[in-house]
Amino acid sequence: MNSTASERQPLIQSLAAQPGAAAGAVIPPAETKQPTKLGPLEITRSTRYGILAGIWAATFLSSLNTTLVATLLPSISSEFNKSHQAHWLGTAYLLATCTFTPLYGRLCNVMGRRGANQTAVFFAALGTIACGLSGNMETLIAARFLGGLGGGGIFTTATIITSDMYSLRSRGLTQGISSVFNSLGMGLGGPLGGYISDRFGWRWAFLIQLPLFVISFILTSINLHYVTPGKGKSARDVLKRIDYGGSFTLLGSVLSILIFLSNHFSEEQPWSSPAVFVPVILAIVFAVAFVVFELCIAPEPVLAPRLLKERIPVLVGMSNFLVATCNFTVMYNFPTWFQTVLLTSASEAGAHLIPNGVSISLGSLFAGWIMHQTGRYKRLNLIFGLFPFVAAILISLMREDSPPAQLWLSIIPLGFGNAVVLQTMLIALLAHLPESSMAVGTGFGQLFRGIGQVGGVAISAAVFQSVLTSELRKRITGIGSEEMITNIRHSATLVARLPPDLQRAARDSYAISLRVVFLMAAGSTFLAYIVRLPIPDKPLERTRPRSTSYGAVSSAHSAPTHANETESSIDNDGPHASDDDEDAIPPLRTRGPRPRRLSTYESSDGGMDLESDTIGGSARADSHR
Structure with a gap:
């Protein structure tokens, strides 16, 4: 007696194998059967959650490293006596993230989802370990740049993988949950860095991250094996298209x-x-x-020129730049205010960033949930887009005698508002782009956001140092004043050890310099709000059609009607099954346009699809063949 049909076995084939089946029914030989390979929409819930846990663990660490040095700057720069170069620890990481993030979209095509993600995790982990072992400021800056090479790739590959598994509307909620980990890492970077620095030394703030990187690598190795359809281009062709x-x-x-x-x-x-x-x-x-x-x-430019002629991508790009500038201006200078004006410890200064981390997480989740429920985003922008401006003004008004409520809670509207804005802008961008421009449009928006992050740290550092020098020269004069001013600028922790008269001058100078920086952040976020006003609302799609499982297809059954209909099946665990396999039924082809597949990194010309017929999601050779 033949075995009964399994849950995924084609019903017609199973009936044909039973006694009394119609004459002429073809039963494929048992030895040619291969396991059906599942697409991103067919994988089990536990597998999907395993994938998400792996990529979100890495996302948390990548976000953590963007703000980790905010409270470590005084300790690190004082140890190396190079406080005036401390901003490079932030800009080096963000510069690498900004520059190399777009390349990971292509690497996903060549190496596969899993291979690209794990490459990013490897570089991020290597750079983080190198930071903890650095012996001078120059080596530490180089290690931060190396970590940024992987950090940006983690964000990109996580976005691609999430887009594979969820529809645009469902992705609003899923991306909201993802942003909780992103925001939690960004919000906890400062407090955690300050706490570890005070108790164990700043190096352990980097070294302690290694176990989580290992866990992320293991989870994606076990679970990330789904199949994605491609266009049949070779790895060499894809590599040639990298800009x-x-x-x-x-x-x-x-x-x-x-x-x-x-x-x-x-x-x-x-x-x-x-x-x-x-x-x-x-x-x-x-x-x-x-x-x-x-x-x-x-052939596939990082900054697509044609999108510069389209209103929505340009407005979203400008908004992303200004929002990121505001966000990183505040986050990299907020702890410094407490350490140099109130003379608190690094851990206490970092603790003042905890409300921001919580508010960012809640804002991301809130925006994703609202968009999932209503399918709208503009009202969210209009209401919560002004929150960061209010927060920046409140922060600029902080004084040494300000009440605790102002010192602890002023930053909350900044995190919540910016989280809502970035979430809604991502969805607005995707909703206004056709399938052929979704991938390049997303990269377009991310590029402006990355440049804004670099600018927020670098420009604010330049403004801060310029104003600080001017204010110190107004207050400190006489013999040896220039040397003292240089020492104060190069070592922020020196302020707490100065004689009372010099300490007063240094604290006042730092307070005025940081107030200018915070007002600059307020202006940036207000301009971002004005820029976003013309972006219209648009209903979001509720569902995405579920695809069939992408398994090996018999050549007899899958011969295309036209040459341009040929597609390859790209596997996260290996290449195509053999042409003799007949275990899977090829998807039916219908005339007319293809159903829209809402993957962030897909374009109609195959530029962002998985293009190779032998390289899949992990680019691993099929060891079972």
Whole structure:
């Protein structure tokens, strides 16, 4: 007696195998059968949750590292006596994230979902370990850049994987939950860094992360094996489409600007110095080269020129830049206020960021839930988009004698409002783009957000150092004043050890400098609110059609009617099954346009699909064949 049909076995084939089946029924030989390979919508709930746990653990750590150094800066810079260079610890990480994040969309096509994600996790873990073992400021900055190479990839691959498994409307809620881990890491980075630094030393703030990186790697290795359809392009063809020139020139341009800001404002070198005017010239040259690459050379440009002609992507990009500038301006300078004006410890200064972390998590979850329930996003933006402006003004008004409620709660509207804005802007961008532009449009918005993060740290550091130097020179004069001013600028922890008269001058100078920085953040977020006003509301799709399982297809049954209909089945665990397999029924083809597959990183020209017929989600060779 033949076995009965399994849950996933085709019913017609099972009936044909029973006694009395119709004559001429073809029963494929048992040895040609391969296990059905499941698509991202067919995997079990436990597998999906295992995938999410793995990518969210890495997302948490990546977010943690973006703000971890905010409370470590005084300890690290004082140990190396280079407080004026401390901002590089933030900008190096964010610069790498901004520049290399777009490349991971392509790596997902070449290496597969799992391979690209685990590559990002590897670089992030390696950079984090190197930070903990660094012996000087230069090595630490380089290690932060290495960690940023992986940190940005973690965000990108997590977004792609989440988009595979959920529809656009459901993704609003799922991305909201994902942003809880993202926001929790970003919010806890400062407090956790300060706590560990005070008790165990700043190096352990990096080294203690290693176990979570290992857990993330193991979870994705076990669970991330679903199949994604592709276009049949080879890995070489995909690699050729990566915008190497655009990425390099973008890196060169932004890095040159950062060097200029550091040399002119932090190092106080004059315009006539080659260390100042040469970076300016290089920044212009690299910027022009970047435009040339994007307009004329790159087959898949990092910054899609055609989107610069479309209103919604441009407005979203501008908003992302200004919101990120505000967010990182406050988060990298808020703990410094408590350490230099109130003279608190690093752990206490970091603890004042905890309300921000909680509010960011709640704001992300709230925005995702509301969009999932209503299918709308504009009203959320109009109401909560002003919260960060109010918060920045409240923060700028803080004084040494301010009540505890103002010191602890002023930052809450900033985190909640920015979380809502970033969530709604992502969904608004996707809702207004056709399938052919979803991938490049998402990268477009993320690029502006990344540049805003770098700018928030670098520009605020330049403004802060410039105002601080001016204020210190007003208050500290006489013999040896310049040396004392330099020492105060280079070591923030020195303020607490100064004689009373000098300490008063230093605290007042820091307070005024930081107030200017916070007002700059307020202006940035207010401009972002104005920019977002013209973005219209649009109903979100409720569901995405469920696809069939992508297994091996018999060549006799899957021969396409037209050459351009040929598709490959890309597997997260290996290449195609053999052409002799007949265990899976090929998906039916209908005339007319393909159903829209709401994956963030997919385009109609195959540029962001998984293109290889032998490389899948993990790019691992099928060891069972």
